[in-house]
Amino acid sequence: MISTPPNRVAIIGAGLAGLTLAISLHRQGISCRIYELREPSKATSGALMLSPNALRVLDTLGLYERLHPQGYNFETIDFKNHEQITTDKYYLGHEKLYGYKALRVYRQVLLTELRNEVKNLQIPVVYGVKFSHILSEDQDGVNFAFTDGTRASADILVGADGIHSTVRKSIAPGVVPKYSGMVAITCALQRNTLEYPSNICAKDYPMPVAIHGKNGAFVMAPQNVDGSEVLAGTQRAWPEQDRAGWDALLADREGLLELFRQGYEDWPTIVRSALDNVPLDTLAIWPYYVVPKLEQWFTPNKRVIILGDAAHAIPPTAGQGASQGFEDAFTLAALLPRITAKLPLDKALTEWKDMRQQRIDKVIKLTLQLNNARLPQAEREKLAASGAPVWESGDHGELAWLYNADVEKEVLAYVKAETKSPRTCPVEWLQSKISPSANPDKVQP
Ligand SMILES: Cc1cc2nc3c(=O)[nH]c(=O)nc-3n(C[C@H](O)[C@H](O)[C@H](O)COP(=O)(O)OP(=O)(O)OC[C@H]3O[C@@H](n4cnc5c(N)ncnc54)[C@H](O)[C@@H]3O)c2cc1C
Numbered sequence: 001m002i003s004t005p006p007n008r009v010a011i012i013g014a015g016l017a018g019l020t021l022a023i024s025l026h027r028q029g030i031s032c033r034i035y036e037l038r039e040p041s042k043a044t045s046g047a048l049m050l051s052p053n054a055l056r057v058l059d060t061l062g063l064y065e066r067l068h069p070q071g072y073n074f075e076t077i078d079f080k081n082h083e084q085i086t087t088d089k090y091y092l093g094h095e096k097l098y099g100y101k102a103l104r105v106y107r108q109v110l111l112t113e114l115r116n117e118v119k120n121l122q123i124p125v126v127y128g129v130k131f132s133h134i135l136s137e138d139q140d141g142v143n144f145a146f147t148d149g150t151r152a153s154a155d156i157l158v159g160a161d162g163i164h165s166t167v168r169k170s171i172a173p174g175v176v177p178k179y180s181g182m183v184a185i186t187c188a189l190q191r192n193t194l195e196y197p198s199n200i201c202a203k204d205y206p207m208p209v210a211i212h213g214k215n216g217a218f219v220m221a222p223q224n225v226d227g228s229e230v231l232a233g234t235q236r237a238w239p240e241q242d243r244a245g246w247d248a249l250l251a252d253r254e255g256l257l258e259l260f261r262q263g264y265e266d267w268p269t270i271v272r273s274a275l276d277n278v279p280l281d282t283l284a285i286w287p288y289y290v291v292p293k294l295e296q297w298f299t300p301n302k303r304v305i306i307l308g309d310a311a312h313a314i315p316p317t318a319g320q321g322a323s324q325g326f327e328d329a330f331t332l333a334a335l336l337p338r339i340t341a342k343l344p345l346d347k348a349l350t351e352w353k354d355m356r357q358q359r360i361d362k363v364i365k366l367t368l369q370l371n372n373a374r375l376p377q378a379e380r381e382k383l384a385a386s387g388a389p390v391w392e393s394g395d396h397g398e399l400a401w402l403y404n405a406d407v408e409k410e411v412l413a414y415v416k417a418e419t420k421s422p423r424t425c426p427v428e429w430l431q432s433k434i435s436p437s438a439n440p441d442k443v444q445p
Pocket of ligand 1: 036129132163
C-alpha cells in the first residue's frame with residue numbers, strides 16, 4: 001500500500017496535458033521532470049477551440065490572461081440550414097453563464113505559453129528522448145528506459161504521450177486507437193474571399209458557423225485575433241489507411257481538393273465560395289481515431305498512470321479533447337500531495353479514474369448528439385425517425401455540467417470525506433449534544 005505522496009514524478013510527453021500536469025504539480029509542491037520526443041523548435045500547425053472548463057484550469061494556473069488576447073474570443077456557433085436560416089446556436093462559451101467566452105487559439109501559441117511557464121518555474125524538460133518501456137515497478141518506484149538505451153527512475157511515471165501512447169502498453173497491452181471511419185478535410189482561408197448571402201452583409205454573418213445541408217456539415221471558424229483567417233472544413237466517410245496511405249492522401253493536393261469539393265453544387269453560395277478559394281498549401285486532413293474505453297488508467301502497482309489522449313482520445317465534435325486532458329492533469333495534481341494512510345494511492349487513483357471516466361462518458365454522449373446533427377440530410381432524417389439522440393439546444397444553461405464544473409473542488413471534497421478522522425465524528429456529535437449552538441456563550445452547563 002502506497003501511503004505517502006510522491007516526491008519525484010516523471011512525465012512522458014510535453015504536449016498539452018503533460019505541460020499542464022507539470023505546472024499543476026509545481027503548484028502543489030511536487031517535483032517533476034518531463035521527457036519529450038520532439039525538439040521544441042519543431043513548429044506545430046492548426047488552432048484549437050477551448051471552452052470555459054479548459055480556460056478555468058488555465059486561469060487558475062495563471063495562463064488565461066496571457067492567452068486570451070492571442071486568440072479569437074467568441075460565444076456561440078450558429079447551426080444553419082441550406083437556406084441560411086439559423087436553426088440552433090450551440091454555446092462553446094459564455095461570459096455570464098459559464099464564466100468565460102470560448103477561445104480559438106493556435107496550438108503553437110498555447111504550447112509556447114505552457115512551455116514558457118514551465119521554464120519560468122524551472123521545471124526540467126529533457127527534449128529529444130523517446131520513452132521505450134518500463135524496466136521495473138515496485139513499492140519503491142518505477143525504473144524506465146528510452147529508445148537510446150538511457151534509463152531513469154521516479155516515484156511515479158505519468159504517460160501524457162498522446163493517442164498513440166507507448167506508456168499505455170504497460171497498462172492496456174493490445175489496445176490500439178480505433179478509426180471512426182470519418183476524415184475531416186480542412187483549409188485555412190481569408191474571410192474576405194467568402195461570398196455572403198445577398199441579404200446579409202459580411203460583418204453581420206455569424207462566425208463560427210456550421211452549415212448543415214445535403215452533404216452533412218460544413219464548418220467555418222475564425223482562428224486568428226481579428227478573425228480574418230478562417231478554418232473551413234467538412235468530414236467524409238473514408239476507408240482506414242496506414243500511415244503511408246494517410247500521407248499519400250495529404251500529399252496529393254489536387255486529389256484531396258477534388259474530394260473536398262465533392263457535392264459542390266449541393267452547398268449554398270458561401271460554402272461554394274470557400275471551396276473556390278482553397279489555398280492548396282493549407283489543405284489538411286484529420287482522420288478521427290478514438291481510444292476505446294479502458295478498464296484502467298494505471299498499472300496494478302500504481303506507479304504508472306496515463307492521462308489525456310493516451311487514456312481517452314475522443315471524437316472532436318464537442319471540442320473537448322484538450323479540455324479533458326487539462327482537467328485530468330489538474331485533478332491528478334490535486335490528489336497526489338494528499339496521499340496518506342487513510343487515502344492510499346490505490347484507492348485515490350481508483351476514485352480519480354472513475355470521476356474522470358464519468359465525465360468523459362458524458363462528453364462522448366454529447367459528441368454523439370452533435371455528430372448526429374452534422375450528418376448528411378438523408379441520414380439525419382433516418383435517425384430522427386429512429387429516435388436516436390440529436391443535439392438541440394434548450395435554455396442555454398444546459399452545458400453548465402461541462403463548463404462550470406469545479407473539478408479541483410470535487411477532488412478536494414472527496415479527499416476531505418475520505419480523510420475525516422473517524423474519532424472526530426463522535427466528538428463532534430458529543431459537542432453538538434452539549435452545545436446546541438455554535439455560539440460558546442450559549443453552552444449549556
Ligand atoms: C487537427 C486537430 C484539431 C483539434 N482540435 C481540438 C479543439 O479544437 N479542441 C480540443 O479540445 N481538442 C482538439 N483536438 C484534440 C487535442 O489536440 C488533443 O486532445 C490534445 O492535444 C491531447 O493532448 P495530450 O497532451 O494528451 O497529447 P498530445 O498533445 O498528442 O501530446 C503528446 C506528447 O507526447 C509526446 N510523445 C509521444 N510519444 C512519446 C514518447 N514515446 N516519448 C516521449 N514523448 C512522446 C509527443 O511528441 C507529444 O508532444 C484536436 C486534435 C487535432 C488532431
